[in-house]
Amino acid sequence: MxxxxxxxxxxxxxxxxxxxxxxxxxxxxxxxxxxxxxxxxxxxxxxxxxxxxxxxxxxxxxSGMSAGSATWAEKTTIGGYGEHHFNHFEDKDDQVDAHRFVMFMSHQFSDNIRLFSEVELEHGLTVDTDDGSGPGEVELEQAYIEWDYTAGHSVQIGQFLIPVGIINETHEPDTFYGTERNLVEKNIVPATWWETGLLFNGEIQPGLAYSLGIHSGLSTDDGGKIRDGRQKSAKATAEDLAYTGRLKYTAIAGLELAATIQLQKNITQGDVESADALLTELHAIYNTGPFTVRALWANWDIDGEGFEANGRDEQSGWYVEPSYKVSEKLGLFARYSEYNNNAGEASSVDNEIWEYGLNYWINPRVVLKADYSDYVTENNGSADNDAFNLGVGWSF
Amino acid sequence: MNKLILTFILLLISTTALAQKGQFMPLDTFKKAYFSADTQWQTMWVDQSLRAEIEKILQHPFNGLRIRYWQQEQRSGWVFEEVGKELPITAGVVIENDTIEKLVVLEYRESRGGEVRYPFFTDQFDQASIVSDAVDYRMDKDIDGITGATLSVRALKRVALLALFCHQQIMSNE
Incomplete structure (x- = not known):
């Protein structure tokens, strides 16, 4: 052991x-x-x-393996909008219309210089007729160079939209209610309205912007309607230029207040000796949550015998449009409009129109529209423009 | 009249300039305002399933391979570029505890709609959070728009939503 x-x-x-x-x-x-x-x-x-x-x-x-500077394609953008309409008239033939098909193209030459252009086909077809009575038009609606010449200020040089009203500058169909554009801005402003010249834009204070333009003007007949005076910069007579100024206040979310004034010394471009014209336009837009209300007033004051003789020395109108978005996709609206191209004549009758309907956005940029137009006061004799309207519109 | 117009133009130009477009806050300044100096970029790689959700929020294809962000505990910072009408808007979003602490427009390049950079608009995003269901993602509060800047407003809503979604992703992975 x-x-x-x-x-x-x-x-x-x-x-x-x-x-x-x-x-x-x-x-x-x-x-x-x-x-x-x-x-x-x-x-x-x-x-x-x-x-x-x-x-x-x-x-x-x-970055797409793009060596060096941005390519031409990266500096060039395309876009567009379009709208098809169906009008079911109560007192005349129904109509379908490829109302507008528009393509934008812009190009950035440098950080502070760019091109913007817009070409439009209206009513689907142009026909070369002797009297120009074809159903549609091909129009150059905008084509200008924009130059940011100093911090906070830029100038558009070329053909541009006049800074007036609610839909003259922003009129893609997914941005407004109603199949057809409102009649006050169409007949009084008159939208869509473009001229050629210089347009200065900038901000004076946060949310307070100015536009100031010197450009070609209207050319009406002596005593003519404002809308008929648009020359569309097509070999336009430029004897009398026009001056436009706008102030726009957007310093509160959801609110826009704007005022535009335009002066033209002779709205007939010299056909008659005296035809001073002054446009005053005011509008307000307020959006809170699902509610929006738009209201606009516009008035032309024209001095001249021809205009005074038929009451066209005053052409004016206004509308108010409340709307409610039931959901992101569905919106309901009503619009009441009054306008008169002969308001200077005491006996003339205002055009009164009620419109109500809905927009359904199947995509934020694609909208389906359905609405009813009720012409309360009809000045066109037996032909009443009351109609149920359907539309589809898009922009991209 | 011409003299009057010219005088008005000169008066306007001499007014303190406020840039409608341009860079309003450098990236470093934005980072320093919300994160400590030693906070480094982190990377969230975008796989197929994540890409599908991102594209649902943006409503257009997303071509990036990754998304970079800053993180400090429950706070994250995101910088996205999103096109309004034609040109990208650069926006920074800070998320804290699943709600937006601040959305800042760092750079605006479009000709119109630059009002979206002002606090009277961007403050509306404060404290917004994300809500999702089987169909889509949305924020839990309404953002009032700006007329004439509709597309820029929509772009910033998408950016805000994407930042909230990405924040959720990194927090759920921890």
């Missing part, structure tokens, strides 16, 4: 001595740690390098 115990003790001591011999010294451990730390640093660098390469690859892929 005693001998095996001694033997075991000797063997254990022998193994313990060998194990002690195999343990690294502190300096060896330190060296090992240093080596491992160096390897960790190398691995860290490799990970950082790999990460950089991955992100650089992602940068290149995301």
């Amino acid at each position: 005693f001998k095996p115990v001694i033997l075991a003790t000797v063997v254990a001591a022998s193994f313990s001595a060998q194990a002690a011999d195999a343990q690294p010294t502190n300096s060896e451990l330190l060296e090992l740690l240093k080596q491992q730390q160096a390897e960790i640093e190398v691995l860290k660098e490799q990970i950082t390098e790999a990460d950089t390469k991955i992100n650089a690859t992602a940068d290149a892929v995301e």
Whole structure:
């Protein structure tokens, strides 16, 4: 019994001595740690390098591998809008109309100089007739160079939309209610209205913007309707220029207040000696939650015997349009309008129109429309324009 | 009359200039306002399922491979570019505890609609959070629009929603 115990003790001591011999010294451990730390640093660098390469690859892929400056395609954008209408008239033939098909094209020449253009086909077809009585028109609606000549201010040079009213500048069909555009802005403003010249834009204070234009003017007959005076910059007579100024206040979310004044010394472009014209337009838009209300008033005051003789020395109108969005997709509206192109004649009767209906946006940029137009006071004899209207519109 | 017009123009030009478009806040300034100096970009890689959800929010294809962000505990910061009508708007969004702390328009490039950069508009996004159902994602509060800036307003709503969604993703992965 005693001998095996001694033997075991000797063997254990022998193994313990060998194990002690195999343990690294502190300096060896330190060296090992240093080596491992160096390897960790190398691995860290490799990970950082790999990460950089991955992100650089992602940068290149995301930017379309376009080396150097932006390509022509990146500086050029296209867009457009269009609308088809169906009018079920109560007192005349129903009608379908490819009312508008519009293409935009813009190009960024540099950070502060760009081109904007818009070409429109109206009513689907143009026919070259002697008297110009074809069903449609191809129109250059906008084509201007915009130059940010100093911080906060820019100028449009060329053919641009007049800064007036609610729908003259923004009239993509998905942005307004009603299959047809409102009759007050159509007949009084008269939208859509463009001229050629210079238009300065900028901000005076946060939310207070100005527009100031010097441009070609209208050319009406002596005593003519305002809408018939649009020359559309087509070999337009430019004997008398027009001056437009607008102030627009949008410093409260959901609110827009705007006032436009336009002066033209002779709206007949010299056909008669005196035909001073002054347009005054005011509008307000207020949106809170699902509710929006739009209201506009516009008035032309024209001096001249021909205009005074038939009551066209005053041409004016107004409308109010409340609307309610039931959901993101569905909106309901009603609009009451009054306008009169012979308002200077005491016996003239205002055109009064009620419109009500809905817009259904199947996509934020694609809208289906259904509405009813009720001409309360009809000045067109037996032909009443009361109609149920359907439309589809889009913009992109 | 011509002299009057010219005088008016000169008066306007001499007024303190307010840029309708341009860079309104550099990226570094935005970062420093909401995150500590040592906060580094992090990357959220966009896989197929994530891309599908992002495209649902943006309502158009998303071509990026990753989305970069800053994170500091329950706060995250996102910078997105989204086209309004023609040109991209650069917007920064800070999310804290699943709600928007601040949305800032860093750079606006469109000719019209630059009012969206002002606090009277962007403050509406404060404290907004995301709500989702089987069909889509939306915010839990209404944002009143700006007439004539409809497309820019919509672009910023998409940016806000995307930031809220991405914040949810990184928080759920922790």
